[in-house]
Amino acid sequence: MARVLSLYVETNTFVQRLDPMVKLLYILVAVLISFIILPFRWVGAAFIVLSCLALLYARVFARVVPLLGFSFLILVSIVIIQGLFMPGNKTPAISIFGLTFYKEGLLYALTLCIRVLDVLLAFALLVLTTRPSDLIQSLVKRGLSPRFGYVLSSALQVIPQMMSQVDSIMDAQRSRGLETEGSLWVRLKAFLPLIGPVVMSSLLETRERAMALEVRGFSASGKKTFLYERESSTLDRVLQWALIVVLILSVVLRFVLV
Amino acid sequence: MNLIEVNNVSFAYTEGVPVLKNVTFSLNNGSVAIIGQNGSGKTTLVKLLKALLKPTSGDILINGINTKETTAAKLARTVGLVFQNPNDQIFKNKVLDEVMFGPLNIGQSMEEARENAINALETVSLVDKKEENPYDLSLSERKLVSIASILSMDTDIVILDEPTIAQDYLGKAKIRSIVHELVRRGKLVITITHDMDFVGECFQRVIVLSEGQLLLDGPAREVFSKEDVLRTANLEPPYVTQLSKTMGYQGVLLSVEEFVVYYHSSVENLERRS
Amino acid sequence: MKAVVVENLKYRYPSTERLALSGVSFEVEQGEFIGIIGKNLAGKSTLCEALVGLVPHFYKGAYGGRVVVDGVEVLSSSVSELARHIGIVFQNPFTQITAAKLTVYEEVAFGLENLGFQREEMVKRIDYALKLLGLYAYKDRNPFELSGGQMQRLAIASIIAMKPSIIVLDEPTSQLDPLGSEEVFRAVQSLSKEGITIIMVEQKMEKIAQYADKIILMNEGHLVDFGAPEEVFSRPDLESYGVEPPVFTTIAKSLGIKDNKTGLYPVTLEQVRRLMIGESHRS
Numbered sequence: 095m096a097r098v099l100s101l102y103v104e105t106n107t108f109v110q111r112l113d114p115m116v117k118l119l120y121i122l123v124a125v126l127i128s129f130i131i132l133p134f135r136w137v138g139a140a141f142i143v144l145s146c147l148a149l150l151y152a153r154v155f156a157r158v159v160p161l162l163g164f165s166f167l168i169l170v171s172i173v174i175i176q177g178l179f180m181p182g183n184k185t186p187a188i189s190i191f192g193l194t195f196y197k198e199g200l201l202y203a204l205t206l207c208i209r210v211l212d213v214l215l216a217f218a219l220l221v222l223t224t225r226p227s228d229l230i231q232s233l234v235k236r237g238l239s240p241r242f243g244y245v246l247s248s249a250l251q252v253i254p255q256m257m258s259q260v261d262s263i264m265d266a267q268r269s270r271g272l273e274t275e276g277s278l279w280v281r282l283k284a285f286l287p288l289i290g291p292v293v294m295s296s297l298l299e300t301r302e303r304a305m306a307l308e309v310r311g312f313s314a315s316g317k318k319t320f321l322y323e324r325e326s327s328t329l330d331r332v333l334q335w336a337l338i339v340v341l342i343l344s345v346v347l348r349f350v351l352v
Numbered sequence: 353m354n355l356i357e358v359n360n361v362s363f364a365y366t367e368g369v370p371v372l373k374n375v376t377f378s379l380n381n382g383s384v385a386i387i388g389q390n391g392s393g394k395t396t397l398v399k400l401l402k403a404l405l406k407p408t409s410g411d412i413l414i415n416g417i418n419t420k421e422t423t424a425a426k427l428a429r430t431v432g433l434v435f436q437n438p439n440d441q442i443f444k445n446k447v448l449d450e451v452m453f454g455p456l457n458i459g460q461s462m463e464e465a466r467e468n469a470i471n472a473l474e475t476v477s478l479v480d481k482k483e484e485n486p487y488d489l490s491l492s493e494r495k496l497v498s499i500a501s502i503l504s505m506d507t508d509i510v511i512l513d514e515p516t517i518a519q520d521y522l523g524k525a526k527i528r529s530i531v532h533e534l535v536r537r538g539k540l541v542i543t544i545t546h547d548m549d550f551v552g553e554c555f556q557r558v559i560v561l562s563e564g565q566l567l568l569d570g571p572a573r574e575v576f577s578k579e580d581v582l583r584t585a586n587l588e589p590p591y592v593t594q595l596s597k598t599m600g601y602q603g604v605l606l607s608v609e610e611f612v613v614y615y616h617s618s619v620e621n622l623e624r625r626s
Numbered sequence: 627m628k629a630v631v632v633e634n635l636k637y638r639y640p641s642t643e644r645l646a647l648s649g650v651s652f653e654v655e656q657g658e659f660i661g662i663i664g665k666n667l668a669g670k671s672t673l674c675e676a677l678v679g680l681v682p683h684f685y686k687g688a689y690g691g692r693v694v695v696d697g698v699e700v701l702s703s704s705v706s707e708l709a710r711h712i713g714i715v716f717q718n719p720f721t722q723i724t725a726a727k728l729t730v731y732e733e734v735a736f737g738l739e740n741l742g743f744q745r746e747e748m749v750k751r752i753d754y755a756l757k758l759l760g761l762y763a764y765k766d767r768n769p770f771e772l773s774g775g776q777m778q779r780l781a782i783a784s785i786i787a788m789k790p791s792i793i794v795l796d797e798p799t800s801q802l803d804p805l806g807s808e809e810v811f812r813a814v815q816s817l818s819k820e821g822i823t824i825i826m827v828e829q830k831m832e833k834i835a836q837y838a839d840k841i842i843l844m845n846e847g848h849l850v851d852f853g854a855p856e857e858v859f860s861r862p863d864l865e866s867y868g869v870e871p872p873v874f875t876t877i878a879k880s881l882g883i884k885d886n887k888t889g890l891y892p893v894t895l896e897q898v899r900r901l902m903i904g905e906s907h908r909s
Contacts (some may be wrong), residue, residue: 265404321752
């Protein structure tokens with residue numbers, strides 16, 4: 095079974111079909127505005143709502159839930175620490191089990207939580223709705239070195255392959271009497287016999303693959319083309335300009351408000 | 353007591369998708385080839401024999417010990433398994449150290465391990481390369497190193513997974529002589545292979561697997577006589593057998609020598625008759 | 627124009643002392659099927675790499691003599707340029723997958739993208755290559771999900787899409803099961819029928835004897851012989867080069883069954899059968 099390091103979910107809505115660059119621009123705009131330009135909680139909250147709507151529309155929201163669950167631990171600890179111990183705490187808000195939470199700390203914790211969720215959801219939108227290869231291809235088209243692009247995209251498939259090779263190596267070494275289970279010392283001793291073959295055979299494979307790539311024109315000097323040359327759709331362009339306009343407006347708003 | 357006893361063994365990696373179905377056989381000294389197309393369950397079967405996997409149902413007894421009650425590492429004294437890809441095991445910088453790794457693991461002293469390793473390297477004709485880095489050798493030589501690293505453990509049972517892959521004529525001849533030598537020393541040699549000519553020349557007994565079931569089990573000559581059954585498992589008899597069949601010869605011929613003897617006797621018969 | 631011209635080719639890998647190729651010369655006509663045989667380390671793979679330009683461009687090292695492929699001189703060209711004229715398929719199907727593409731279809735496109743083909747042309751060539759190799763039904767699969775035989779056919783398709791007039795195959799079936807090998811042999815035959823020049827290294831002598839028009843016998847970097855399979859396999863000194871003839875030839879040699887017109891031994895099941903029937907009629 096082929097495995098790819100990717101969280102992409104193929105549900106084929108317009109969110110999936112968007113130019114990956116638009117989604118990258120969205121992350122940039124969301125972070126810039128809610129962190130620096132207009133650092134108000136309601137702005138951050140607005141972006142969270144926007145991201146959630148897009149994720150829901152793209153039918154990938156279910157995949158975000160585990161991510162949220164994981165970050166929940168961090169968020170709770172932020173609330174507890176800031177609510178109880180922030181230096182500027184003055185106004186008591188609520189008491190639970192004899193512990194007093196302060197209003198200042200809770201509000202600051204809220205700001206932090208909003209920012210964490212803001213970044214998390216904006217990235218989730220990119221990662222869950224974009225094929226890694228599409229993202230890399232659009233970066234290559236915009237000047238990323240094709241060699242670096244290749245390294246990125248092949249790593250997504252080669253790393254899982256290497257992990258499954260570890261299983262066969264483990265079998266081979268256990269067959270020669272190597273104990274791989276037991277005390278820490280036993281496990282440490284087993285490390286080299288397990289990792290050695292992985293490293294050596296990936297070096298061998300890399301050389302073989304390098305030759306296979308060369309004979310398929312990898313180093314050709316002319317201009318590269320792309321099988322799926324995606325034309326920017328009107329929607330892509332509209333959204334791209336809309337995001338830029340929002341960015342400019344927020345800067346203007348900043349000066350008006352100050 | 354049989355050296356290996358496989359009783360009604362079934363195995364599945366994921367529930368409901370059996371890879372082996374109710375397989376039963378027993379083995380003692382001698383040479384056995386396990387043949388069958390990819391996906392027929394050959395590799396799974398030898399992993400079960402080596403206790404790398406445990407049967408979903410049924411039992412496997414190695415020298416009377418149930419594999420469910422032991423580990424692959426503990427079985428290393430009795431069962432040696434050479435994997436198909438030598439790159440999955442080689443990690444030392446010197447051929448000799450690599451071949452000594454197994455013997456040292458199973459508790460041999462330094463001197464003992466060294467002596468056994470040198471003997472094993474002599475068997476595969478690589479003793480003059482014992483100081484080299486295994487990764488400076490060719491793939492076929494590395495395969496011989498991996499065979500030596502099991503032979504050096506001097507186990508009663510030796511299992512070879514596709515030993516002839518990437519070997520040329522000389523390499524194959526070497527592997528044939530290793531199999532004969534092990535059998536002469538009273539070992540049990542089990543080989544998974546796709547190379548039917550190698551099977552015909554080298555193995556006394558043949559087990560045919562097809563879609564997880566034991567399709568045929570018997571002396572090589574008997575198994576290769578059942579061409580129709582073999583065909584259902586997508587297998588063909590050795591070339592010599594095919595030729596003798598097209599010539600309309602009686603019986604199953606497995607090697608060039610057998611063919612030549614048969615030919616001469618049939619010519620004599622013809623001449624006597626005419 | 628000859629498909630391949632090799633003149634007095636000498637080559638030594640960097641930081642080695644032995645010549646991997648030493649004074650090799652031969653010529654191949656357009657559309658021929660050439661088999662290369664010899665023991666391991668005889669120089670077969672090096673010769674293949676020299677035809678496609680990996681020797682010397684990828685390895686560097688010391689190079690002498692001349693290789694001209696499809697009218698292009700290898701030394702003064704580059705591996706990428708040569709890819710339009712000559713392609714190569716290696717032993718290990720797994721390492722020929724780029725790993726950068728998620729479907730069989732995109733995998734075949736890789737070489738065409740690098741060479742800068744337009745989309746319409748790419749689609750035409752990918753469809754042609756996938757259909758010729760019998761892989762069109764798998765076009766949306768992940769390449770790593772294919773069986774060994776299918777993966778090797780994908781490697782061939784990826785080369786064929788670049789439309790080279792010559793294809794080199796370096797032991798393409800050595801790591802496959804019988805079913806996979808048979809798939810690849812059938813695929814190679816269909817390429818041969820399309821008029822593509824084929825140069826194939828192979829250890830399965832029965833197969834190469836059946837398919838090749840001519841055979842090159844290599845030993846220690848030298849070209850020992852270049853001729854029809856019957857000629858090369860009839861050599862009495864064959865085993866001294868670490869090569870065993872097809873089992874049919876071995877049988878014919880020990881029975882003294884020869885083709886009386888040519889004085890050569892048979893190399894395929896069909897040939898030996900015909901000659902043996904002739905013998906028994908005479909006796």
